[in-house]
Every structure is written in C-alpha cells, then in structure tokens.
Amino acid sequence: MSPHKKTQHQKSPEQTTPEPTTAQTRHQQLQQLVTNRRAVLRSAGVGGSAVAATAVLAACGGSSSSGGGATGSAAESTSSSAATSAATSAASGGTAAKATVATSKVPVGGGVILEEKYVVTQPTSGEYKAFTAICTHQGCPVTSVEDGVIKCPCHGSEFSISDGSAKVGPATEALASYTATVEGSDVQVS
Numbered sequence: 001m002s003p004h005k006k007t008q009h010q011k012s013p014e015q016t017t018p019e020p021t022t023a024q025t026r027h028q029q030l031q032q033l034v035t036n037r038r039a040v041l042r043s044a045g046v047g048g049s050a051v052a053a054t055a056v057l058a059a060c061g062g063s064s065s066s067g068g069g070a071t072g073s074a075a076e077s078t079s080s081s082a083a084t085s086a087a088t089s090a091a092s093g094g095t096a097a098k099a100t101v102a103t104s105k106v107p108v109g110g111g112v113i114l115e116e117k118y119v120v121t122q123p124t125s126g127e128y129k130a131f132t133a134i135c136t137h138q139g140c141p142v143t144s145v146e147d148g149v150i151k152c153p154c155h156g157s158e159f160s161i162s163d164g165s166a167k168v169g170p171a172t173e174a175l176a177s178y179t180a181t182v183e184g185s186d187v188q189v190s
Contacts, residue, residue, distance in 0.1 A: 097188035098178065103128070106187060111145035111161055118189050119150050120180060121161035130180035130189040131164040137171035150175065 099114040106112055106128065111121030119131045119142060131150065133142050140154035149158040149167055157171035164175035181188045 097190050099189040100186050101189075103182060103185055103187055109148055109161070111150065113142065113145070114189070116141050118178065119145065119175070120187050120189060121145060121150070123148075123162040126182075128180040128182060128187045129162065129164070130178035130187075131159070131175040132178070134175075135171055136166065136173040136175060137169075142175075 099118050099120075101112055101114055101120050103122075106120050106122045108122050108125050111119055111129075113119050113133050117133050119133050121129045121131070123129060134140070135142055135152035135154065135157055137152065137155055137157050140152055142150050142152045142159070144151045144153075145161060148161055150161060150164070151158050152171065155170050156168060157166060158168035159165065159171070159175050160167055164177050166172050166174060178189050181190065
C-alpha cells in the first residue's frame with residue numbers, strides 16, 4: 001500500500017449533527033419569543049411594574065387587558081402596548097369577551113384551559129378567576145389544573161388558582177390575570 005493512497009473518510013458519530021426534535025424546536029422558538037418580548041419591553045421602558053399597574057387599573061376599572069396570551073409576532077406588538085391597552089380598556093369601561101366556558105365545565109378547586117391562551121379557575125364555589133395560559137418562566141403554555149394549582153410541564157412551575165401567583169419555581173412572577181364574569185351559565189374572559 002502506498003502511503004499517499006487516498007481513503008474515503010466517513011463522518012464519525014461525533015461529527016454528525018442530529019436533527020432537533022419537535023420539542024427542542026418548540027422550546028427554541030419559545031425561548032426566542034421570550035427574548036424578543038423582553039427586548040420590546042426594555043426598549044419601551046416597561047418593566048415588571050407594568051404588570052402591577054395593569055392589575056391595579058383592572059381592579060379600579062372593572063376590566064383588564066393583557067398581552068400575555070399572544071404568540072408569535074403579535075406578542076411583540078401586544079407586549080409593547082400592554083400597559084397602554086389596559087389603561088384604555090379600564091377608561092372605556094369594558095371589552096368584548098376573549099373566551100367563554102360553561103360554568104359547569106369549571107370544577108370547584110380546579111379549572112380549565114381555553115384555546116391554549118386562558119385558564120379559568122373556580123377556587124371556591126361560585127368564585128371564578130381567569131389568567132393567561134402562558135408560564136412566566138420561559139413562555140411555555142400551561143397544560144393542566146390539578147390539586148389546586150395551574151401546572152407548567154416545561155420546568156415544573158406551579159401557580160395558585162386563586163391569584164395566579166407562583167407557588168413552585170422556577171417561575172417567580174404571577175400569571176397575568178383577566179376579568180372573569182359570569183353571564184347566565186357561562187364564564188366570560190375579558
């Protein structure tokens with residue numbers, strides 16, 4: 001054999017790049033969304049106090065609005081104007097229902113997830129609450145309401161069904177709240 005003989009090189013397993021799984025791709029997309037959303041909030045000069053201001057305005061005005069349920073490019077424009085739209089909504093006296101669920105579908109001490117955007121809970125009989133279905137940790141959608149908490153499957157965060165506050169981390173911020181209004185036999189989220 002000649003020392004100059006060319007041999008065909010095959011890639012070793014260390015040199016190949018595996019295709020990302022659907023879950024990995026989704027996780028990367030959600031991380032990018034959260035990063036973009038934070039950049040928009042920073043450039044607009046809006047921080048964590050905007051969420052608190054939105055909650056105060058909602059309590060005073062009888063209605064609320066939040067960009068927490070938006071996804072994709074809509075999240076960027078919605079997030080940057082969340083405080084403005086909350087103030088406008090409170091001043092105008094109300095908004096149209098974003099989602100509706102029958103009261104009979106919302107168990108006492110539990111809740112339901114609507115359209116992967118909203119969580120409607122019933123902490124005590126006849127008391128209904130509504131929150132965004134997007135986890136405050138990294139933007140993953142929450143997927144269940146069990147044992148009195150709203151659960152995120154991505155990293156194990158859990159939130160109170162009463163006020164949306166983070167009960168188990170890594171999330172530290174509460175879920176954004178919406179107004180839940182009983183109209184006949186339905187709960188309307190606005």
